[in-house]
Amino acid sequence: xxxxxxxxxxxxxxxxxxxxxxxxxxxxxxxxxxxxxxxxxxxxxxxxxxxxxxxxxxxxxxxxxxxxxxxxxxxxxxxxxxxxxxxxxxxxxxxxxxxxxxxxxxxxxxxxxxxxxxxxxxxxxxxxxxxxxxxxxxxxx
Amino acid sequence: xxxxxxxxxxxxxxxxxxxxxxxxxxxxxxxxxxxxxxxxxxxxxxxxxxxxxxxxxxxxxxxxxxxxxxxxxxxxxxxxxxxxxxx
Numbered sequence: 001x002x003x004x005x006x007x008x009x010x011x012x013x014x015x016x017x018x019x020x021x022x023x024x025x026x027x028x029x030x031x032x033x034x035x036x037x038x039x040x041x042x043x044x045x046x047x048x049x050x051x052x053x054x055x056x057x058x059x060x061x062x063x064x065x066x067x068x069x070x071x072x073x074x075x076x077x078x079x080x081x082x083x084x085x086x087x088x089x090x091x092x093x094x095x096x097x098x099x100x101x102x103x104x105x106x107x108x109x110x111x112x113x114x115x116x117x118x119x120x121x122x123x124x125x126x127x128x129x130x131x132x133x134x135x136x137x138x139x140x141x
Numbered sequence: 142x143x144x145x146x147x148x149x150x151x152x153x154x155x156x157x158x159x160x161x162x163x164x165x166x167x168x169x170x171x172x173x174x175x176x177x178x179x180x181x182x183x184x185x186x187x188x189x190x191x192x193x194x195x196x197x198x199x200x201x202x203x204x205x206x207x208x209x210x211x212x213x214x215x216x217x218x219x220x221x222x223x224x225x226x227x228x
Contacts, residue, residue: 056227
């Protein structure tokens with residue numbers, strides 16, 4: 001289960017709505033105790049995809065490295081990644097799966113007509129062939 | 142430097158000192174010391190998984206000499222995930 005603190009959640013929602021109709025992306029920082037994860041801080045990152053960002057996102061490894069270092073310096077860990085699906089539901093697409101990393105939780109935010117709609121979290125497997133849904137506990141929008 | 146989720150395979154250590162003159166030697170020594178790390182980094186065919194990037198200091202080894210990239214005793218080798226997607 002992944003739980004997201006209210007402040008972090010607001011940062012994620014604002015980023016997803018501000019980048020609409022493009023996809024947003026970012027890092028989730030907090031702590032993990034086995035399968036129980038707590039997101040205490042969300043870090044918006046630049047969508048580095050070259051081409052239409054309405055349907056794609058890409059994180060720069062350098063940005064992830066900075067996020068990892070920032071997390072460690074504040075005594076926390078990089079535990080997940082978030083991105084948005086503008087005008088589509090929150091599901092883990094084939095593109096999401098083929099470009100995922102099994103080490104993290106992936107929260108997908110559905111943004112419809114520029115407003116947050118709903119979200120889900122996923123855990124992709126090592127071979128990038130399947131992702132199981134992870135229970136997500138987030139504050140009311 | 143080891144990404145947080147992989148520390149369960151490295152006795153909770155977030156950085157490890159290993160000897161080696163190249164990235165291949167460093168990763169070889171690392172995965173020999175921590176065998177469970179290997180399946181997270183390499184496919185069964187021995188190829189680095191597509192979601193694994195390796196940096197020497199702040200440089201991606203894909204733009205250096207890949208696995209043959211030379212490593213000095215003062216260098217830091219970092220494992221960084223590769224992540225993208227879209228609906």
